[in-house]
Amino acid sequence: MILLNSSIQEGVTILMVGLTIVFISLLLLFIVFQFIVPRVLKILDFKKPVAKKVEKDDGSIESGEQMAAIAAAIYSFLEEAHDEENAIVTINKSRKDYSPWSSKIYTTHNLSHRRSI
């Protein structure tokens, strides 16, 4: 009983301290990314010469509008693209069968059957 009581006391301590530390770690991350990082990046951007900034485009998307435009373009492209055909087989003939009787070769090259005497 005494052992359980001392365990419970230690458990309460760990509960309080542990929960506080978890909160502090994530609170610290929150503060850094909410307030510090954006300001530091702003200052760094401010110090950069304008021309250099244009040169050093890292290809990342900076605004929501750009992202929306790209998403819309991809969407319309995928809507337009046809990966699969309807695969309906028809029995209509697309061209006439070959026949020597209808072949042009016999009518165009055999100009004359008469022999000259």
Next chain:
Amino acid sequence: MKRTYRYLTLVFLIFLVGGFALGQIADTNALQQATDDGGDGMVSSAIKGISVFLGYTGFANITIGHIIMILVGLIFIWLAIEFDYEPLLLIPIGTGILIGNIPFIAGNQIGIYESGSVLNYLYFGVVKGVYPPLIFLGIGAMTDFSSLISNPKLMLLGAAAQIGVFLTFFGAIAIGFSLPEAGAIGIIGGADGPTAIFLSSKLANGLNGTSNLIGPIAIAAYSYMALVPVIQPPIMRLLTNKKERTIRMKPPRAVSKREKIIFPILGLLLTTFIAPSALPLLGMLFFGNLLKESGRTERLADTARTKLIDIITILLGVTVGASTQADVFLTWDSMKIFGLGAGSFVVATMGGLLFAKFMNLFLKGDNKINPLIGASGVSAVPDSARVVQQEGLKYDPNNHLLMHAMAPNVSGVIGSAVAAGILLSFLG
């Protein structure tokens, strides 16, 4: 499909009952007869050989515990295939449970707990906590922290959900577990399988007077993670009203590449300086994320998030499943762990939801948070975020909460790893 299951069950029962009967007969009568006859030529030695062989089969050594565990394994596989509940985890674990519960005679280096067996070598990665950091590497390489960076206040929801870990820890002490065992059980509330395995392999590994609770803790953690779509929605409905559930949040801003690179570096430094014991997990998580975001190591990131994590998931799932040998697993302690695990998921979900409501007291206008996303602070990536999205859509078909929910979801991963580190530093 139903007919297939019916036939499979029937075949399984016939196989089990028939084999069991044969095994028992061979084990007693035939062997007795063969020895009584006293070497009556070839027939006698053949009968003796067959009966010895049958005595080695699973049928002769089966116990009711084995049958229960085989049924549990089959249920896991069924849940994964039929309902698509975490199939990447439940199929390896379910199969592992089958592997671990085939009865055999000890001493032939077969079982997972027998030194020198193949399964024992594979289990080494669990016992020594090798697999969890590698899983975290893969998770880091596939996680996009953008939603968290764009709205950092949502990190606090991930912290709030960790109350599940600490209250379960307290509950475990109250029902008689030792402090290190309670710490390992508490982490189930972090809803993070690798973290649970990592911590239990350090605190409740059967050494230093503790019981080996790795199997029950891992199974409880993964089972409840798979059951997040069942556990969380009723709590969400209980703790929020319709007006709160339809709150529309501001769309997350676009995050620059520089911010994405800075996040894993600063995250690593800040969190591990506070909780160095969580270094193996957080170090690998942020390392994996840096591989992804740096833009220069796409090959490594690709390996970490595909092949590597797949291999480790297979090994981890099968060995954790196989570690649930009936004689080790079916104990009252396991039942208590399952009860505490369910409680921890409920408390963690409540913690996230209530903290989101609390934050709303200080937030105004479109900065308000939809409290549903608090439920995703329990990690279980990405299932709990998916549950939030589905619940949100039920009350407003145009309110997509997935991206918002991913923020507390990934911060829950960080939070549970920090919590594991703290417990380890106190109790390790």
